[in-house]
Amino acid sequence: MSFIVDYNCFTPLGPDLQTTLGRLEEGVSGIQHFENSELLPFPYYAARLPEPVIHHPGFTRLENMLIRALAPVVERNPLSGKSLLLVSTTKGNIGAIAGGEAVQDAFLPVMAAKVARYFGFSETPWVLSNACVSGLLAVAVAGRMIDAGAYEHVYIVAGDEVTEFVLSGFAGFQALSSGPCRPYDKSRDGVTLGEAAAAVLVSNAGGLFRVAGNGAVNDANHISGPSRTGEGLYQSIRRALDEAQLSGPELDFISAHGTATEYNDEMEAIAFDRLGLNRVPVNSLKGYFGHTLGASGLLEAVISFESARKGILYPSLGFETSGVSREINVIRQPEKRPVKYFMKTASGFGGCNTAVIFENLN
Amino acid sequence: MDQLKLEIKEKIIAALNLEDVTAADINDDDALFGDGLGLDSIDALELIVMLDKDYGIKLSDPKEGRNIFRSVNTMAAYIAEHRTK
Amino acid sequence: MNNTFYIQSYCEIRDGAIRLNGEEVFSAEAESFADFAKQAYHHFETGYPKFFKMDKLSKLAFLAASRLLTEGSNTALVFANRSASLDTDLVYQQSIGDKEAYYPSPAVFVYTLPNICLGEISIKYKLYSENGFFVFENFPAAFFPAYAHTLIRTGKADDVLCGWVEMLGEEYRALVYRVGKQGLMEHNEQNLNRWI
Numbered sequence: 001m002s003f004i005v006d007y008n009c010f011t012p013l014g015p016d017l018q019t020t021l022g023r024l025e026e027g028v029s030g031i032q033h034f035e036n037s038e039l040l041p042f043p044y045y046a047a048r049l050p051e052p053v054i055h056h057p058g059f060t061r062l063e064n065m066l067i068r069a070l071a072p073v074v075e076r077n078p079l080s081g082k083s084l085l086l087v088s089t090t091k092g093n094i095g096a097i098a099g100g101e102a103v104q105d106a107f108l109p110v111m112a113a114k115v116a117r118y119f120g121f122s123e124t125p126w127v128l129s130n131a132c133v134s135g136l137l138a139v140a141v142a143g144r145m146i147d148a149g150a151y152e153h154v155y156i157v158a159g160d161e162v163t164e165f166v167l168s169g170f171a172g173f174q175a176l177s178s179g180p181c182r183p184y185d186k187s188r189d190g191v192t193l194g195e196a197a198a199a200v201l202v203s204n205a206g207g208l209f210r211v212a213g214n215g216a217v218n219d220a221n222h223i224s225g226p227s228r229t230g231e232g233l234y235q236s237i238r239r240a241l242d243e244a245q246l247s248g249p250e251l252d253f254i255s256a257h258g259t260a261t262e263y264n265d266e267m268e269a270i271a272f273d274r275l276g277l278n279r280v281p282v283n284s285l286k287g288y289f290g291h292t293l294g295a296s297g298l299l300e301a302v303i304s305f306e307s308a309r310k311g312i313l314y315p316s317l318g319f320e321t322s323g324v325s326r327e328i329n330v331i332r333q334p335e336k337r338p339v340k341y342f343m344k345t346a347s348g349f350g351g352c353n354t355a356v357i358f359e360n361l362n
Numbered sequence: 363m364d365q366l367k368l369e370i371k372e373k374i375i376a377a378l379n380l381e382d383v384t385a386a387d388i389n390d391d392d393a394l395f396g397d398g399l400g401l402d403s404i405d406a407l408e409l410i411v412m413l414d415k416d417y418g419i420k421l422s423d424p425k426e427g428r429n430i431f432r433s434v435n436t437m438a439a440y441i442a443e444h445r446t447k
Numbered sequence: 448m449n450n451t452f453y454i455q456s457y458c459e460i461r462d463g464a465i466r467l468n469g470e471e472v473f474s475a476e477a478e479s480f481a482d483f484a485k486q487a488y489h490h491f492e493t494g495y496p497k498f499f500k501m502d503k504l505s506k507l508a509f510l511a512a513s514r515l516l517t518e519g520s521n522t523a524l525v526f527a528n529r530s531a532s533l534d535t536d537l538v539y540q541q542s543i544g545d546k547e548a549y550y551p552s553p554a555v556f557v558y559t560l561p562n563i564c565l566g567e568i569s570i571k572y573k574l575y576s577e578n579g580f581f582v583f584e585n586f587p588a589a590f591f592p593a594y595a596h597t598l599i600r601t602g603k604a605d606d607v608l609c610g611w612v613e614m615l616g617e618e619y620r621a622l623v624y625r626v627g628k629q630g631l632m633e634h635n636e637q638n639l640n641r642w643i
Contacts, residue, residue: 094536102530106533107530107533108531109529124583128581129582130560144598144601148600165543165559169539169551171551173556217578220569220572220573220574223557223567231575235575349560350563350565350566352562380499404553
């Protein structure tokens with residue numbers, strides 16, 4: 001069995017979990033409007049970290065984000081026994097290739113090794129780069145390796161930056177929102193990007209939550225558009241439920257992916273509907289943080305851990321009127337509710353999907 | 363206009379990596395999306411970039427693309443009217 | 448279930464040649480990987496025009512996987528490399544690098560994630576299965592057995608396609624193999640180290 005033992009985050013809402021959570025609970029969003037930015041030749045919305053981010057010289061901006069998120073977790077849980085560092089990111093130090101060359105910093109194993117060395121991990125770190133499910137898939141991978149007896153502790157750190165590279169790409173996809181993103185809403189019109197780092201320690205004992213079930217199944221449909229039947233997400237959730245020995249309605253809430261594109265949110269609603277999860281309270285946290293790519297699955301899991309621990313369901317910021325074709329129960333205001341089980345889901349380019357179910361042990 | 367239509371066919375083939383398709387294979391009135399040439403959503407986005415890059419046309423609403431890219435005929439008509447390059 | 452798993456079949460692509468289970472099944476003189484890939488595509492009568500939209504990493508992964516896969520199996524895809532999607536990232540960077548000629552290409556951007564190659568394979572072979580793309584400095588001979596075996600043991604996959612698919616510039620190497628309960632050679636770290 002594998003357990004969530006500790007966690008932290010470094011976000012535009014705060015340099016640590018408590019500050020971030022405090023502002024989130026006040027309904028504050030990290031999303032702002034940017035004009036005249038070198039990152040994009042026209043105005044856009046994004047959730048960006050306040051500068052300066054770099055506290056540790058000799059490390060890139062993203063490496064600083066990862067270090068700042070993970071440091072308190074390592075401090076509270078010093079390395080011992082068989083420990084692995086698992087780094088999750090979609091683009092790493094992608095800004096380093098702005099000159100058109102594949103410089104050393106741009107290689108993900110180089111970045112991960114620097115972070116591993118900083119904290120004193122003796123083993124080569126693993127890097128998971130699997131689009132926007134990376135942060136959540138890392139939890140599933142960690143749980144699987146601990147269950148297999150290969151490791152006692154897996155320290156996961158996930159991060160991505162708002163960069164010219166990614167902003168321009170989403171702009172080319174006509175997928176950037178015209179205002180702060182509005183997951184599941186009728187007037188949603190695209191993604192708001194964000195940057196953040198998050199860290200989670202998964203161990204073979206003790207802890208706050210048990211990793212009860214997981215699944216990560218591909219849509220086998222299209223490399224950038226989600227399946228119209230939500231097949232991959234449906235199967236991922238089905239496998240997670242089966243492993244957790246649940247049928248669905250036992251879930252106290254779902255922290256979903258909710259990127260606020262027309263197709264993603266509709267696909268999720270279809271998958272949830274197929275599984276009979278229509279009444280389970282659902283939120284997307286992207287109204288607070290934007291879409292933080294490789295960090296999103298982990299960051300949103302971290303916030304959801306606190307949500308479950310405190311027994312408060314957080315509203316899906318940006319939602320007013322349903323704009324999906326199936327009935328889903330989007331959380332509109334904070335609600336006190338004891339949480340025994342919750343599920344985090346994520347989906348991403350390449351047709352990937354991941355679902356992880358957690359049991360609250362508190 | 364015929365020269366423009368030929369040029370458009372060649373650009374479509376190059377921009378969208380349509381292997382084993384020649385300009386002669388594409389009729390002026392063939393549906394480009396759906397059943398015709400079978401282009402998809404990414405292809406549509408790439409054609410929007412092509413309009414800008416090669417003809418200096420910036421679409422104010424990308425949804426217009428659906429009508430503009432219906433066939434080589436509709437594309438040629440739109441480009442002839444709006445090109446700035 | 449016992450603790451031993453086996454390499455059932457394998458495909459290696461490097462230096463202008465494709466080898467299946469140790470025997471060369473195709474080779475070509477080619478100016479570039481793209482040209483080599485096109486010749487291989489035609490040689491194997493692939494009949495899948497979407498191949499030509501793929502980036503080089505996806506073409507490499509696809510060519511190797513297509514020697515080993517059939518449709519619809521519960522085969523997990525566990526791939527890794529050193530450069531992630533850097534080869535395509537550099538191509539995309541060119542489309543945004545010049546502010547006077549700023550034309551971000553959606554067709555290129557969609558491939559600026561290394562796991563897209565897994566999506567391409569899943570689509571072609573209708574694999575509704577576990578996927579994971581990892582990045583390591585060198586061929587991870589300890590990782591592949593550790594992760595692949597747990598997927599099979601826990602019933603998350605019937606078998607696993609493991610793949611090292613490295614692509615950067617004109618340097619490419621694919622070593623893709625299928626792991627299951629029976630096969631030619633025991634799948635473990637020592638054998639992999641000797642093999643690669």
